[in-house]
Each structure stands twice: as structure tokens, then as C-alpha cells.
Amino acid sequence: MTDAQTLNVDEARVEAFAGRLITDFAGASTTAMTVLGDRLGLFRAMTGAGPVTPAELAATTGLNQRLVTEWLRQLAVSGYVTVDGDRFTLPFEHALALSVVDSPAYVVAAGEIVTGFFLSLEHLEAAFRADGGLSGDEVPGCTYHGIERYFRTAYVNQLAQTWFPAVPGLVAKLKSGARVADVGCGHGFADLLIGRMWPRSSVTGFDVHEPSIATARARAIEAGSPANVSFHVADAAAIGGHGRFDVVVYFDALHDLGDPEAALTAAYDALAPGGVVVAVEPWSADDWTGTIGMPITRIGYASSTALCTPGSLAQPGAYGLGTLGGPSQRLELLAKAGFVDPALAADTGFNLVVTARKP
Ligand SMILES: C[S@@+](CC[C@H](N)C(=O)[O-])C[C@H]1O[C@@H](n2cnc3c(N)ncnc32)[C@H](O)[C@@H]1O
Known part of the structure; x- marks a missing residue:
């Protein structure tokens, strides 16, 4: 008998909640990256730009390419930007929330x-x-x-x-x-x-x-x-x-x-x-x-x-x-x-x- 069974702990519930906690921390992590992208003008630079490579985005924004690459990957795994090969795209529907000031969906702040x-x-x-x-x-x-x-x-x-x-x-x-x-x-x-x-x-x-x-x-x-x-x-x-x-x-x-x-x-x-x-x-x-x-x-x-x-x-x-x-x-x-x-x-x-x- 495990300790968890002795204490009558619902292990599935523990697992589900720990997963939920990690999901919330993942959201908080992406929030930090979102604020960074907002402050640095990365979302604005991607708006309407179509698929861009990290090198192109780093060049248009004047930012460090290595960090821009990691940032793009974080946002891609979070589903904020899409990726195809080495090119990343900010969908316009997402830009409406992130970078199009005065759109009704503009909630990035x-x-x-x-x-x-x-x-x-x-x-x-x-x-x-x-x-x-x-x-x-x-x-x-x-x-x-x-x-x-x-x-x-x-x-x-x-x-x-x-x-x-x-x-x-x-x-x-x-x-x-x-x-x-x-x-x-x-x-x-x-x-x-x-x-x-x-x-x-x-x-x-x-x-x-x-x-x-x-x-x-x-x-x-x-x-x-x-x-x-x-x-x-x-x-x-x-x-x-x-x-x-x-x-x-x-x-x-x-x-x-x-x-x-x-x-x-x-x-x-x-x-x-x-x-x-x-x-x-x-x-x-x-x-x-x-x-x-x-x-x-x-x-x-x-x-x-x-x-x-x-x-x-x-x-x-x-x-x-x-x-x-x-x-x-x-x-x-x-x-x-x-x-x-x-x-x-x-x-x-x-x-x-x-x-x-x-x-
Ligand atoms: C959440 S902010 C809203 C600001 C603004 N109405 C807006 O929507 O952008 C609340 C504001 O109430 C102000 N505030 C808080 N206590 C106050 C008080 N006793 N008298 C006057 N203003 C106060 C704060 O300084 C702050 O600017």
C-alpha cells in the first residue's frame, strides 16, 4: 500500500491539479514573454509582415537575433504565432488582440x-x-x-x-x-x-x-x-x-x-x-x-x-x-x-x- 492510498488520496485528482498548476505557470510564463514582445515592438513588427525568419525580425526591430529566436519559439509552442520551417507568422486575428490599437480585442496591456x-x-x-x-x-x-x-x-x-x-x-x-x-x-x-x-x-x-x-x-x-x-x-x-x-x-x-x-x-x-x-x-x-x-x-x-x-x-x-x-x-x-x-x-x-x- 502506498502512502497516498493510506491517506485516501485521489491520485488522479492530484495529477490533474499538478497539471493544472503547471498549465497556469505556463500561462504566466507566456504572459512575461507577451509583455516583452509588446514593449519591444515585436508584435507590431510582425503585424501584416507575413512569415518572417528570426533573422529578419531581429533586423527590422534592431534586437538580438539569438533572443528573438528563443522568444519566437516560446510563442510558437504557446500557440500565439504559427511556424512553418524557419518562418514565423503572427495571424492577423491574434494581432487584433496584441498590436492593433483600438481594435475591440486589443487586450494586450x-x-x-x-x-x-x-x-x-x-x-x-x-x-x-x-x-x-x-x-x-x-x-x-x-x-x-x-x-x-x-x-x-x-x-x-x-x-x-x-x-x-x-x-x-x-x-x-x-x-x-x-x-x-x-x-x-x-x-x-x-x-x-x-x-x-x-x-x-x-x-x-x-x-x-x-x-x-x-x-x-x-x-x-x-x-x-x-x-x-x-x-x-x-x-x-x-x-x-x-x-x-x-x-x-x-x-x-x-x-x-x-x-x-x-x-x-x-x-x-x-x-x-x-x-x-x-x-x-x-x-x-x-x-x-x-x-x-x-x-x-x-x-x-x-x-x-x-x-x-x-x-x-x-x-x-x-x-x-x-x-x-x-x-x-x-x-x-x-x-x-x-x-x-x-x-x-x-x-x-x-x-x-x-x-x-x-x-
Ligand atoms: C484603476 S484606476 C482607473 C483610472 C482611470 N479611471 C482609468 O480608467 O484609466 C483607479 C484610479 O483611482 C484613483 N484613486 C484611488 N483612490 C482615490 C481617491 N481617494 N481619490 C481620487 N482618486 C483615487 C487612483 O489613483 C487611480 O488612478
Whole structure:
């Protein structure tokens, strides 16, 4: 009798799980190679180039041929590129996810966010052993840039097409000219987009992270310094003093706040009567156990553990809402702040759009 039989261990289950673990580590390994290819411009160079040899790819990118060869083989065994003899091809369908900016499938930047989990591990270990807080300064730069690039895809393909039309009266407000506050605006891509799409409206982006606001201001200059978009360093609970708003939005930011209740109260106070609050949150379900095994919740709970919840716990309020947790919790928060008609306006399977209005 083996020890495993003595302990009544299901050996097939052990084998299956060990295999599963190796499969996950293989995915993580390919993620590292994907981030490398993204940063080095390898995917861009392969896009539309047809079959290329490692030597050709190394020559067009100016990179080390020996390493480019190993990288191509790793991506070939991972099924990201195809191989025929000594030539490698990036299928266009794969390029849409890896290198064609603003394609609806362009999700490569999620790899930068995952990289940030690894780079934060030391700080996270300390946070787990202490008060759970991880300040914005302890988050690596690749996380912020990854968020900017990853969310850009959703803004370009969803904001005007799906999210805003789902909120009653919002698009009409923006068309005729509304004052919009974007709380937790990060690098400000959405604000510049809204300002461009609805030129009669004005957008004020707020974020507590100074380097993010500096980047947002630089992005505004690159975009020609639109007169209807501005950025300010401010905590979500302290957005007063910038005039009245007609719309307050939180794009993937409500759950990051140290004190979402205080923030929503500040939003309520800053809104004009009839004003609208909108929070776009990562997709999640009220019953999280129904989401077991879904890639989106696997990434979501990792983000929650490594980034969003410790970020919230590091702030005054230390609310720790969590990246996921379902729409009901969010709707309750809106109602608690005094808003009426809280509703789940859209569920795209990728995001939840919750909204309410000030009477
Ligand atoms: C996940 S990022 C989203 C950024 C941006 N909305 C986007 O979609 O690209 C969350 C943002 O919330 C900001 N944030 C966190 N706590 C905040 C607070 N208390 N007040 C204002 N901004 C805050 C962070 O600095 C970060 O830029």
C-alpha cells in the first residue's frame, strides 16, 4: 500500500491539479514573454509582415537575433504565432488582440497589470502582515500605464456605444452641454475622449495620485490642450470647490477609493439637482461563488488582492470595497448617499454600469 492510498488520496485528482498548476505557470510564463514582445515592438513588427525568419525580425526591430529566436519559439509552442520551417507568422486575428490599437480585442496591456502584481509582491507581503494597505507610490509604473492602455480599449469601443446610451438621458445631457466630473481619472484618456465627442460639455478629471494627474495633463497637451478638459489632484471626497456638475462618473475607480461613502456624498453635494452619477465597474456577480473558474474573475480577484483593495486600505476610510462583489453592493452605496433610482444600467459581461440621480 502506498502512502497516498493510506491517506485516501485521489491520485488522479492530484495529477490533474499538478497539471493544472503547471498549465497556469505556463500561462504566466507566456504572459512575461507577451509583455516583452509588446514593449519591444515585436508584435507590431510582425503585424501584416507575413512569415518572417528570426533573422529578419531581429533586423527590422534592431534586437538580438539569438533572443528573438528563443522568444519566437516560446510563442510558437504557446500557440500565439504559427511556424512553418524557419518562418514565423503572427495571424492577423491574434494581432487584433496584441498590436492593433483600438481594435475591440486589443487586450494586450492587461499583461502590464499582471506584471505589476509580480513587481508588488514584496510590498504586498508586508501589507498582508500589517494593515493591508499598499499606497499608490508602492504601485509600479507599469500598472498605471497598463491600466491606461487596457481601459482605452473599453473607452474607445464601449463608452459612447454601450455605457452612456444605457444611462437614461445622459447622452442628451452631454450633447446639449453638461459639466462632467471624472473621479479617479488616472491618465485621463476617457476625459479627453468625452471632451472630444461632446464638445459642448466640459470635463474635470480628479485623481489623488499626483503622477497620474501630471501624465493626464501631458496627454491633454499632446491632444492640443482642449479648452473643455482639465485635471486636478484631489481626493474623491474633496471634489467640492470646482463648481457644480451635471454628471459625476467613476470609471473603474469606485472600489479603489478609501471611503466610497464619503466620495458619493461629495458627488451628491457637487451635483446640480437632476444630476447623474455613473460608476463603471469591472464585471462581477452578487454571488461570487457562481463565477468560479471564469478568467475574468480570476484576474479580477487578483487585481482586488494585489492592487485595488490594498490601495483602498492604505487610505483614510480604509473601506476595502473590493474590485468585484456584485452590483447590489454598489447600488446600496448610491442609495445610502441619497441618490434616487439606483439601477444597473448595463451589464456587458465585462463591465457593470451602475447609475442613479440626484432628485
Ligand atoms: C484603476 S484606476 C482607473 C483610472 C482611470 N479611471 C482609468 O480608467 O484609466 C483607479 C484610479 O483611482 C484613483 N484613486 C484611488 N483612490 C482615490 C481617491 N481617494 N481619490 C481620487 N482618486 C483615487 C487612483 O489613483 C487611480 O488612478
